[in-house]
Amino acid sequence: MEWQLRKEIVEVGREVHARGLVAASDGNISARLGRDRVLITPSGISLGRLRPADMVVIDHSGRKLTGDNKQSSEYRLHLAVYAERADVSAIVHAHPPIANGFTFAGQPLEACVVPEVVATLGNIPTTEYATPSTQEGADVIRPWIREHDAVMLQRHGSVTVGKTVRDAYSKLEKLEHTAQVLLVARQLGHVQPLSPDEVAKLAGLRESLGIGPGADVYRSCDRSRRSE
Numbered sequence: 010m011e012w013q014l015r016k017e018i019v020e021v022g023r024e025v026h027a028r029g030l031v032a033a034s035d036g037n038i039s040a041r042l043g044r045d046r047v048l049i050t051p052s053g054i055s056l057g058r059l060r061p062a063d064m065v066v067i068d069h070s071g072r073k074l075t076g077d078n079k080q081s082s083e084y085r086l087h088l089a090v091y092a093e094r095a096d097v098s099a100i101v102h103a104h105p106p107i108a109n110g111f112t113f114a115g116q117p118l119e120a121c122v123v124p125e126v127v128a129t130l131g132n133i134p135t136t137e138y139a140t141p142s143t144q145e146g147a148d149v150i151r152p153w154i155r156e157h158d159a160v161m162l163q164r165h166g167s168v169t170v171g172k173t174v175r176d177a178y179s180k181l182e183k184l185e186h187t188a189q190v191l192l193v194a195r196q197l198g199h200v201q202p203l204s205p206d207e208v209a210k211l212a213g214l215r216e217s218l219g220i221g222p223g224a225d226v227y228r229s230c231d232r233s234r235r236s237e
């Protein structure tokens with residue numbers, strides 16, 4: 010089981026790096042090992058060059074239990090997410106350039122524009138800014154990750170979560186793809202968010218497919234519409 014998880018992290022790490030969703034040794038991936046242990050990528054090694062033995066096991070306070078390397082400097086972020094979400098078994102943190110560009114420009118990604126994203130991810134909120142790799146940098150995600158599987162950390166990067174490493178990764182791909190679509194749409198003209206009626210239908214679809222609560226999506230699309 011643990012070896013399988015290590016191999017899955019190696020595979021996903023290569024894809025994250027190959028797709029340009031991180032640069033150099035940025036980004037980190039983790040998976041829950043039982044109730045209070047977490048398998049996490051090491052600091053200072055590119056996600057594109059990881060080997061299964063490079064991973065580190067830490068406990069819920071961030072103490073290293075096994076592994077030759079130092080755990081990722083962003084381990085506090087991972088622990089904050091696991092503490093908030095008992096249903097989450099894996100986390101991918103990356104620096105996707107287009108989605109990141111939106112947060113650097115102070116532009117929200119959460120405006121509800123892309124129907125399939127509204128129905129699946131809900132929307133993609135952006136946290137307050139906080140210094141990366143600090144406890145403060147980890148705590149800014151808490152209120153957002155409770156209701157969302159994909160969150161942008163302002164001027165930093167993405168956090169996507171799931172039942173498996175692959176699941177968390179596919180949400181990262183989706184998030185960056187959404188940012189790319191929005192960027193092109195804005196270059197071509199004015200982008201209209203979906204109407205409240207259409208959002209309500211997608212919220213219903215989301216609920217009937219068992220993806221997540223529809224009310225959350227409706228509420229936050231409404232909020233982002235009013236702030237535009």
Ligand SMILES: [Zn+2]
Binds near residue numbers: 035036102103141165
């Ligand atoms: Zn980072």
